[in-house]
Amino acid sequence: SQQGEEDPQALSIQEGENATMNCSYKTSINNLQWYRQNSGRGLVHLILIRSNEREKHSGRLRVTLDTSKKSSSLLITASRAADTASYFCATDFGNEKLTFGTGTRLTIIP
C-alpha cells in the first residue's frame, strides 16, 4: 500500500507545549499535505509542501520534508486547547489523487 503512516497514533501534551507528529511514505511524491480534523467534522487543509522544498511555515505550524528518508514532520508550537484534533498527512504520488494516512490523534490538556 502507498498509504502514509503517521506516528504516533495518539499524543497528549500540556497546553503551551509543542507537539510533533511524523508521516512516512514508501514511494516518491510530488507533494505532501497535512490536514486537521476536529471531532465529527470534515478535514481542513493546513499546509502543502512540495517535493523540492525542505521546510515550510504557517503561523504556529512548521512542516519539514525529507525525501531521502521519505518522511515528513508537523510541529505545532505553543499548543492550545483548540488544537485538539486528528491530524492526517496526504501524499500526491502523481496519480490524480491523494493518499491519506491513518492519522495522529492529538489531545491538548488545559
Next chain:
Amino acid sequence: NAGVTQTPKFQVLKTGQSMTLQCAQDMNHNSMYWYRQDPGMGLRLIYYSASEGTTDKGEVPNGYNVSRLNKREFSLRLESAAPSQTSVYFCASSGNWGGETQYFGPGTRLLVL
C-alpha cells in the same frame, strides 16, 4: 460561498436498501472525490471524478456507484446496502488536478442495520 455541501447528514438503512448521497461544490472545481472513513483506517478513496464527464475507481469501489451530474455535483449511490458500509462518508473537491489541496464537506454518517 458554502464550499462543499453534503446531504443527508445522517442516515439509517436496513440491509438491502438503496440510497444516494449528494455532494455539491460552489468553488468551480474540476475534480471531486468520495471517501469513507472508518475507525483506525484513515480515509479511503471510493471513487473520484478528475473532470466533468469522467469517473474512476478508487481504493474501495465495490458496492458503490457514482454520477458526476455536472461540474458542481457528484453523487454516490449504494444499490444494496450492507452492514460493512456503515461508515462516515466525505465528499471533497479540488481545483485543477488531483494533487492539489482538497476541500471537504461535513460528512454523512451512515448506519446500515
